[in-house]
Amino acid sequence: MDTEADALRDDIAGFGDNRLPFDGELYLVRQFYRPPESDRLLAILTAELDWREEDIFIFGRWVKVPRLMCWYGDADAHYSYSGVDHAPLPWTAELQAIRDKVERQCRYRFNSVLANLYRDGRDSMGCHADNEKELGPNPVIASLSFGDERLFRLHHKKRKKASLDIVLGHGDLLLMAGTMQHHWLHALPKTKQLKKPRINLTFRRILPS
Template structure:
């Protein structure tokens, strides 16, 4: 039986984890305001990564904010941590209240068009702890988001992340499932994603 946050928000995963979508967590007006603010005022960077032995630029822009000091390393990257701004703190407070948890960092991703993407991965860095609770917020154009079983590579579960939606991932999700935001040839506009998490220590 699938776990439920409530009757309107079922678990999207068939087993071993919990992923729940809240399609209209933020109102259209709130979402428009946040998107415009983050697009213009976040300290976006395009970082290099090593794939198959070759250094390439990430196919998206990123930034890291939080109340942890110094730098944080993940997936071979070391990022400087920026201080929260007021709009970020507003969103953080609303999420913490709704999901009865706390966050000390947020990874921002800016997908400029359909060519920008995120490959298959798990958010299972040691600094996140054994079973991290991660909340992903979407502003901007709708994009397809996918889960698949980490070992079997099946089934593939696809969902749409709309403007103002929130995706909650918890329990064993990062152990048994990997996820991605695939590229698309469809004419889509920019999307900004905020991934709130609790770092137990710096990576």
């Protein structure tokens, strides 16, 4: 891990222990944004971001992504996954302000953000690891949630009995670091519960190709 990632680990230690029992680092900061500000940002992001319905190529065929998405970042922060290349949209004023606050907290620089809008409980994120080559060997990812709470589920790739469920709420910040993406898969499963919209912002650093 680079020196910036080491600084992130040291800084986050003040918010609590590593949530993972082994093979990686995962930290949770409850209400990184307090409810009134979270309400304001949820409304702005819902209305102003360029939400799109996308298709991805998995298991040999194209399928619709079960959520709305958009990709923002520095001009050179191109990101490819599941057969789709994402050219970044320029930062909005609100996204830039959020990035600045997250970077101050983490003492780590991010050059892009993947935004997901989960419209209801039927929208989801399949089981995966953020291990694309553009992210580097041990990526640091800051995941910020606004809106209705949803279950974030992790399980170890090899130790089948090793799993972890975390409910992410309005304004919560989750940080993934170390070797987590090598050893753990994560998902946001569908639910039959009545759910209001949720926005998730995952700040990343895309490395030059």
